[in-house]
Amino acid sequence: MRNNLVVATMTAPVATVLAAALLLFLASPASAKLSTAYYQKTCPNAEQIISDVVTSKQISTPTTAAGTLRLFFHDCFVGGCDASMLISTNAFNRAERDADDNISLPGDAFDTVIRSKTALELQCPGVVSCADILALATRNLVLMLGGPFYTVRLGRKDALASFAATVPGNLPRTNMTVDQLIEVFAEKKMTVQDMVALSGAHTVGFSHCSEFASRIFGYKGNGGHDPTMNTQYAEALQKACANYLKDETIAAFNDVMTPGKFDNMYYKNVLRGLGLLASDSALAVDKRTRPLVERYAANQTAFYIDFTHAMEKLSVVGVKTGRKGEIHDFFFSLEWDALDDLLQQVERRQYQRLSVWQVSATQVGKVNGHVKVLPVIGHMKVLPATGHVKVLPGTVHVRVLPTTGHEKVLLVTAHEKVLTATSHVKVLPEGRA
Numbered sequence: 001m002r003n004n005l006v007v008a009t010m011t012a013p014v015a016t017v018l019a020a021a022l023l024l025f026l027a028s029p030a031s032a033k034l035s036t037a038y039y040q041k042t043c044p045n046a047e048q049i050i051s052d053v054v055t056s057k058q059i060s061t062p063t064t065a066a067g068t069l070r071l072f073f074h075d076c077f078v079g080g081c082d083a084s085m086l087i088s089t090n091a092f093n094r095a096e097r098d099a100d101d102n103i104s105l106p107g108d109a110f111d112t113v114i115r116s117k118t119a120l121e122l123q124c125p126g127v128v129s130c131a132d133i134l135a136l137a138t139r140n141l142v143l144m145l146g147g148p149f150y151t152v153r154l155g156r157k158d159a160l161a162s163f164a165a166t167v168p169g170n171l172p173r174t175n176m177t178v179d180q181l182i183e184v185f186a187e188k189k190m191t192v193q194d195m196v197a198l199s200g201a202h203t204v205g206f207s208h209c210s211e212f213a214s215r216i217f218g219y220k221g222n223g224g225h226d227p228t229m230n231t232q233y234a235e236a237l238q239k240a241c242a243n244y245l246k247d248e249t250i251a252a253f254n255d256v257m258t259p260g261k262f263d264n265m266y267y268k269n270v271l272r273g274l275g276l277l278a279s280d281s282a283l284a285v286d287k288r289t290r291p292l293v294e295r296y297a298a299n300q301t302a303f304y305i306d307f308t309h310a311m312e313k314l315s316v317v318g319v320k321t322g323r324k325g326e327i328h329d330f331f332f333s334l335e336w337d338a339l340d341d342l343l344q345q346v347e348r349r350q351y352q353r354l355s356v357w358q359v360s361a362t363q364v365g366k367v368n369g370h371v372k373v374l375p376v377i378g379h380m381k382v383l384p385a386t387g388h389v390k391v392l393p394g395t396v397h398v399r400v401l402p403t404t405g406h407e408k409v410l411l412v413t414a415h416e417k418v419l420t421a422t423s424h425v426k427v428l429p430e431g432r433a
């Protein structure tokens, strides 16, 4: 009895400490589990591979950087930085990327992640998440435009699903009041300072005329432009956008002075009536935001410091770690020309399974011989057989799963527009593989 008591009194503090440790562990946010060395052992060249891909992509298509930065922002603000924007819509579900607020995101932004993922899969299949790729690619692209460097901790998992219905209310809109903008950011634990600093991202990129048309054509029924806008600027925009109802692709630089440079010109612009979007100009008026706009306009270093801090915060919004997510494998679309390359890679790297699926009914692959392609959620499944899968030209979606050992390798060659399966094709379970 006495011994038991001693044991009891000795274990109580230990139990308390253990319980506290457990509580701490459970309470620690997912972002605390991220680290800069996350892929050091599993994919040591990951950052270099992403950097190489992103650099050449930006050089060949200079609109990439701004598009990717916006894609990252939209991904993080809806359900966290989890690459849910990379998941395609299918016959059963409209994905985030096809929500109204995301329609104008340029294909090149998605392509940044797709290309990086392709390159990474060759070196370290199934290791690096698309969410981490997007976070790193964004950082590198901001740097390429002359912006500040900031640290990106890694280990994000990718979303398991993506729903367009989750978008409304989570992203800011140009016609929101400053109160509403502050609220949207506050919901993601972003302060007014974070919001104003992040808005400095509008120092690069474009906006389509429809986003600011109400400011330049018949503003509030006055027949002219928003009087807070610089007149010459408004008139130039009226000219540029004259045809915007017929041609929806017409767009203007967000920063009319130094459009391709990640500098503090955006803040100088909004103070001079050269803000493009109503939400930009509003920041120069509200008494909570104007002092920050003035501060960043006068001091680029102050902008860089606060932007860096805010991007580090943005990069960990709602991140998923452990079993809350997955690593997307080849979960994206490829242009037809790229398919042949991919299939050869598949052969070389001995991937065991490959499913080809199409999202839109018009592109559904025609079935010939023994291979049957059926639509299932997210992809189409390939039934075991040898034969031909004829896929119509256009964008084809390919999902590749790495070899686990004993199963036969699927040898596929792209010949004209016919994919020939020359070996056993494994059945993919319904829904997810």
Ligand code: HEM
Pocket: 065, 066, 067, 069, 070, 073, 104, 105, 106, 172, 173, 174, 175, 181, 198, 199, 201, 202, 204, 205, 206, 207, 208, 209, 211, 254, 277, 279
């Ligand atoms: C404060 C509220 C914000 C509003 C209302 C807003 C709204 C918009 C709109 C309407 C466009 C034009 C899209 C188009 O026509 O294609 C745009 C572009 C852009 N936004 Fe924002 N945005 C906000 C904040 C942010 C933040 C926080 C970031 C990044 C951290 C960001 C990054 C960008 C970039 C880089 C572009 C140019 C995209 C391109 O050239 O493809 N925005 N934004």
